Amino acid sequence: MAKVLEKFINLKTENVAVPNKIEAKSIYFDYDGLEILNNINLTVKEGEFVVFMGPSGSGKSTFLRLLTGLAQPKQGEILVNNQSVAKSLPDSSVVFQDYSLFPWLTAEENIILALKQKLKKSKTKKELEQLAQGYLELVQLGHAIKKYPGEMSGGMRQRAAIARALSLGSDLMFMDEPFGALDPVTRINLQDLILQVNREQQRTIVFVTHDAEEAIFLADRIVMFTPGPPGKIAEIIDVPFPKTRNRKQLFESLEFIKFRDYVLSVMNRGVFEKLEESYEVRVGGEGI
Amino acid sequence: MRKFFHLYIYSTLIAFAFLGLWVYITNFTELLDPVIFPSPEIVVIAFGKAILDLFKGFLSSMGLLVPAFALALVLGIGGGLYFGLHHRFRVILEPFFQTFSPLPPTLFIPYAIALFPTFKSASIFILFITTFWPIFLGTIQGVLLIDKPYWDNARTIGLKGKDLIFKVILPASSPLILSGIGTSLGFSFIVLMMAEMFGAESGMGHFIQYYTDFTQYDFVLAGIIFNSLIILAIMIIFEKIKKRLLFWTNLKSEAN
Numbered sequence: 001m002a003k004v005l006e007k008f009i010n011l012k013t014e015n016v017a018v019p020n021k022i023e024a025k026s027i028y029f030d031y032d033g034l035e036i037l038n039n040i041n042l043t044v045k046e047g048e049f050v051v052f053m054g055p056s057g058s059g060k061s062t063f064l065r066l067l068t069g070l071a072q073p074k075q076g077e078i079l080v081n082n083q084s085v086a087k088s089l090p091d092s093s094v095v096f097q098d099y100s101l102f103p104w105l106t107a108e109e110n111i112i113l114a115l116k117q118k119l120k121k122s123k124t125k126k127e128l129e130q131l132a133q134g135y136l137e138l139v140q141l142g143h144a145i146k147k148y149p150g151e152m153s154g155g156m157r158q159r160a161a162i163a164r165a166l167s168l169g170s171d172l173m174f175m176d177e178p179f180g181a182l183d184p185v186t187r188i189n190l191q192d193l194i195l196q197v198n199r200e201q202q203r204t205i206v207f208v209t210h211d212a213e214e215a216i217f218l219a220d221r222i223v224m225f226t227p228g229p230p231g232k233i234a235e236i237i238d239v240p241f242p243k244t245r246n247r248k249q250l251f252e253s254l255e256f257i258k259f260r261d262y263v264l265s266v267m268n269r270g271v272f273e274k275l276e277e278s279y280e281v282r283v284g285g286e287g288i
Numbered sequence: 289m290r291k292f293f294h295l296y297i298y299s300t301l302i303a304f305a306f307l308g309l310w311v312y313i314t315n316f317t318e319l320l321d322p323v324i325f326p327s328p329e330i331v332v333i334a335f336g337k338a339i340l341d342l343f344k345g346f347l348s349s350m351g352l353l354v355p356a357f358a359l360a361l362v363l364g365i366g367g368g369l370y371f372g373l374h375h376r377f378r379v380i381l382e383p384f385f386q387t388f389s390p391l392p393p394t395l396f397i398p399y400a401i402a403l404f405p406t407f408k409s410a411s412i413f414i415l416f417i418t419t420f421w422p423i424f425l426g427t428i429q430g431v432l433l434i435d436k437p438y439w440d441n442a443r444t445i446g447l448k449g450k451d452l453i454f455k456v457i458l459p460a461s462s463p464l465i466l467s468g469i470g471t472s473l474g475f476s477f478i479v480l481m482m483a484e485m486f487g488a489e490s491g492m493g494h495f496i497q498y499y500t501d502f503t504q505y506d507f508v509l510a511g512i513i514f515n516s517l518i519i520l521a522i523m524i525i526f527e528k529i530k531k532r533l534l535f536w537t538n539l540k541s542e543a544n
Contacts, residue, residue, distance in 0.1 A: 070440050094444040099437035104459040104536040113455055114445040150539025168445065 018045040021080065021172060021204045022067060028075035029062060035230035036062050040076070042223060042233065044206060046171075049198045051219035052208045053263070055271055059231030060208050060223075061176050067206060068094050068174050080172065092172040093165035097180050100161035101149045107160040108132045108145045111167050118168055135163040139193060155186035162190070166197065173197075175207045179214070188247070191218060199243065212263050216256070217245060222263060226270040234270050237263060326506040334506035335513070341495060342514045348490035352408065353480055356415030360472060364420050365465060368427020369457065378428065385428075389421040393479055411483045418479045419472035426468020430461025463537065466530045473526060477519055492518070 022044040029037040037059045044050050052060040065071045066078060069085035080090035094100075101110045111132035115123075123131070136145050139159040149157050158178055165173055175194070179187045195218060198205050209215050215222050222237045240259065241250060250256050293300070307328065313319055314327035326334075335342075371378040393414050404410035434457065442456045458465075484493025492515050499507035531538075 068444060070443060089443065089446070092444075094440075096437060096441070099435070099441060102438065102441070102456060102459070103539075105455065113447070113451065116451065117446040117448070148536055148539055150536055151541055153541055164445075 018047065020044070020082070021046045021048070022206070023079040023082075024063075024067065024076065025078075026076040027063070027066060027073045027078065029059070029066060029071075029073050030230075037066075037073075038230035038232055040231075040233055042236075044204060046204055047198075047202045049195075049205045049207065049218055049220045051215040051222050052206070052225060053210060053212070053215045053222055053267065054225030054231065054234075055210065055227045055267065057229060057231075058225035058227050058270075059229065060225045063225075063231070064174055064176050064206060064208050068092060070094075090172065091170045092174055093168040093170045095158070095161045095165050095173065095175045095178045097177045098154075098157070100164065101157060103149045106146050106148055107136055107141060107152070107163075110149075110160065111135060111164045114164050115167055131167065135167040136160065138166065139163045153186075154182050155190065158182065158186075158190055159193075162193065162197075166201075171202065172204045173206070175205065177208050177210070180209070180211075187214070194218070195244070212260055212267070213251070216241075216260060216263060217247060217250065224263070224266050224270075227274040235266050237266065323503060324505050326509065330506045331509045331513070334504075335510040338495070338507055338510055342492070342511065345490060345492045345495045345511075346514075346518060348488075348494075349480060349484065349492045352411045352415055352483070352491070353476060356412045357419050357472070357476065359412075359416050360419035360423055361469070364423030364468070364472075365427050365458075368424045368465070369431060369453065372428045372431025372461070373457075385425065389425060393418040393475075394482065407487050407489075411480075411488070414483060415476055415479055418475045422468040422471035422475065423465065424468075426464045426466075426471070427461060429468075430464030431457060433464065434460040459536075462533055466533060470526065470530070473522065481515070 020043050022042070024040055024042045027037055027040040028035075040063060052064060054060045062071070066073050067080070067085070067090075069078075069080075069089040072086055078085045080092065083090070101107070102113070105113060108129065112128045115128050115131055119128075133142070133145055136142060139162055141156060141159050141163065144152060144156055144160070147156075149160070152160065161178070178194075179190055182190065191214065194205065194207075197203055205218075207218060209218075216239055219239050220243075222239060224234045224237060225231045226234045241256070310328055314322065314325055371381065396417060397410075397414060400410040400413045404413055438456060438460050442452055447456060480491075481493040481496075484491035485497040488494040492511065496508055496511040496515070499505070499511065
């Protein structure tokens with residue numbers, strides 16, 4: 001019996017012998033004394049597409065920020081490529097919901113500015129321009145190279161932000177609700193684009209959203225946060241649908257609908273518990 | 289041009305009505321003292337006679353204003369960047385900024401005269417004090433109010449040094465820097481005229497004071513009109529530059 005189990009475990013470890021990209025160990029974070037995150041443990045494998053989900057205030061964006069190294073946890077340790085992010089920002093690119101581009105620079109200039117830091121002085125201006133144009137064409141923005149962010153639609157801006165992230169060449173991308181402000185069609189296009197990036201270029205992606213369908217369509221694993229504060233990980237859900245996923249077929253399948261209900265129920269469970277908690281407090285308070 | 293008329297038709301009419309009233313009152317009534325309020329034709333003649341002197345005065349005034357302003361720009365923006373970015377030093381010196389910045393620059397005239405060898409250098413000093421504070425404080429404000437996401441963004445792409453200052457910090461804080469510069473310009477004309485009317489031997493302010501002493505108000509008025517036109521021109525040019533530098537705050541986006 002033990003042998004069988006051992007064999008099973010071996011098999012399992014063989015399956016996941018992909019190296020770790022990110023390891024977060026017992027992360028704690030507070031802001032002005034308010035607990036935002038408590039005891040978060042998470043490992044992300046190389047090439048994985050991990051989506052953080054949870055209601056507002058669950059600390060999912062804060063946790064992403066800690067992973068990018070822009071803020072430091074109060075307790076615990078974060079390793080990216082087996083190196084602590086406490087000393088220097090990890091090799092990664094970040095796409096924010098907005099603000100990923102500087103509005104006083106054109107799409108091309110934004111990318112060149114980022115490329116310049118990355119490549120130091122090894123490239124001439126002309127080469128940098130060509131590189132930037134190449135990445136913009138890759139996201140179908142060839143026509144908007146000289147456009148300023150203010151002249152672009154929200155979808156174009158996020159495309160340009162993705163082009164910039166890609167140009168940095170890092171195999172790790174953090175995306176904080178990047179499509180949150182976009183219309184459905186643009187959103188679908190960009191989801192496909194980012195899946196393609198994940199698949200074809202083997203880039204690890206950590207993505208924050210509160211949209212269940214988006215999470216399921218994109219993710220290998222969904223990390224569900226409880227409503228904070230403090231946010232905790234309620235559950236880590238493996239998405240059972242093989243990639244590449246066909247959106248139409250997937251969304252129409254019964255399995256998908258069941259799974260989506262399950263994901264939502266995990267999220268709602270947390271929300272209801274939170275509501276009851278605050279209700280009890282109120283009732284208790286009135287008794288005084 | 290057509291758009292201009294469409295927009296400003298009433299403004300233009302009011303201007304002509306005012307001119308007409310001026311012609312009427314000075315030529316056909318005795319409501320106003322003709323020495324102090326000469327009729328427009330006489331002012332135009334005076335303007336024509338004095339135009340060369342007026343331009344000389346303009347150049348002389350710019351000889352005071354330009355160096356003072358250039359120095360204020362360099363030290364105001366440079367210093368503002370430094371104190372905007374260095375929290376500790378700013379906190380230490382903040383009380384001094386608050387104490388000195390609201391003082392009328394003319395308070396320092398006795399010391400300017402005592403310490404500087406010439407009228408010109410003393411005036412430049414006073415004009416520098418006038419123009420420095422709004423630019424300096426505007427820059428500090430501008431740096432402090434840079435949206436946090438811009439900082440994050442700059443950090444994630446590893447921006448440092450020159451690129452960070454010229455591609456992110458300066459553009460991001462430019463709205464408040466430019467508004468400081470605008471305030472400075474406005475103050476600088478007031479102080480410039482004061483200085484020239486009371487101490488100078490040339491300049492636009494001196495021209496007016498000189499003819500006041502001879503009660504030649506046709507020349508005085510010509511000087512006032514010339515000054516107004518120059519100041520208007522400078523302000524329009526400044527607004528154009530400002531609009532150009534801040535073009536990114538005012539772009540129209542394509543439909544989503």
